Amino acid sequence: MKIGIFGGSFDPPHVGHEAIVNEALKKLDIDKLIIVPTFLSPFKHEFFLPPATRLELLTKLFSKDAKIEVSDYEVKQNRSVYTIETVKHFKKHYSCEKIYLIIGEDNLEKLHLWSEFERLNQMVEFVVATRETQNNHPLLYANFKRLPIDVDVSSTSIKQDLDLNAIPNVIQNDLKTIIQKV
Structure with missing residues (x-):
């Protein structure tokens, strides 16, 4: 079986995440795409939405x-x-024969700090979702696949504007309702 793993905080999930998932399903030869929200990223100290809410969303x-x-x-x-x-x-x-690990381009800078990175690099094929509007610095690792995404939104920018209604079309309306209850 060939799988893709797309992990992250998804704090909150938005159209950029949807675009990555859709492109991965189109461009990667996979049988299953597994989306894995973190409890808390090893590089972060807190979350905006509780893990159970992000999982629900x-x-x-x-x-x-x-x-x-x-x-x-x-x-x-x-x-x-x-x-x-x-x-x-x-x-x-x-019992995977192939694992694609999908990450955002923003992870490249600290990738060498990931636990057991060298071993991880031997176990998976990295797929880097790149934003068309980002600086698109040269990939630090030449053997990584690129997955260009034409959506310029980040969870960080959404959290900076806590009025979710002021952010048109980056979070689905039914998800906004759940987020506003938290």
């Missing part, structure tokens, strides 16, 4: 596609989980 957003699985693996750990742990978990669970 992602499930609502992606539950209609049989090729997509939204996993609660990291959220259930109730701690920061290193990507290498998650990859090992799914490699064992699915």
Whole structure:
């Protein structure tokens, strides 16, 4: 089985994440795409939305596609989980012949700091979602695939404007309702 793993904070999930998922399904030869929200990123100290809420939002957003699985693996750990742990978990669970690890271009700068990066690099093929409007610095690792995304939105920019209604079309309306209840 060939799988794609798309992990992240998804804090909150937005149209950029949807675009990455849609492009990955179109461009990668995969049987399943697993979306894995973190409990808390090892590089962050807090979250905007609780992990259970982010899991609920992602499930609502992606539950209609049989090729997509939204996993609660990291959220259930109730701690920061290193990507290498998650990859090992799914490699064992699915007996994978190939794993694509989908990351945002913003992760490239600190990728060398990831736990067991060299080993991880041998276990997966990295796929970097690049924003058309970003500076598109040269990929630090030449063997990585690119997944160009034509959406310029980030969770950080959304969190800076706490009035979700002021951000048109970057978060689906049914997700906004859930977020506003938190």
